[in-house]
Amino acid sequence: MRAIHKALALAAIAGAMALPAMAGDVSKADADKFVTMCDKDKDGMMSKQEMMQMVEKMFDKHDTKKMGKLDKKQAEDFLKDLLKGSG
Numbered sequence: 001m002r003a004i005h006k007a008l009a010l011a012a013i014a015g016a017m018a019l020p021a022m023a024g025d026v027s028k029a030d031a032d033k034f035v036t037m038c039d040k041d042k043d044g045m046m047s048k049q050e051m052m053q054m055v056e057k058m059f060d061k062h063d064t065k066k067m068g069k070l071d072k073k074q075a076e077d078f079l080k081d082l083l084k085g086s087g
C-alpha cells in the first residue's frame, strides 16, 4: 500500500508539472524554489526521498479530515500549494 501511495503522489507531481493550466509555465525559478523547498540535506539537489517527504507533508496538510485521501477541491489546493512553494 505504501508503494502505491508513493506512486500516486509521484503521479500527482508529474501531473502538476505537466499540466499547463495548473502550473502555467514552470520557470527555472519555480524549479529552484521547488528543489530548495525539498532539499532537506542542503546538497543543492532534490532526492526522490526528499521530494516524497515534502509531498507527504503537503498532502497531510490538505487532508484535513485525515482520511488518507483528498477530494478534488483539496487536491486543487494541494497542487497549488506545491507549485507555490510554501509548506
Ligand SMILES: [Ca+2]
Pocket: 038, 039, 040, 041, 042, 043, 044, 045, 046, 047, 050
Ligand atoms: Ca538534497
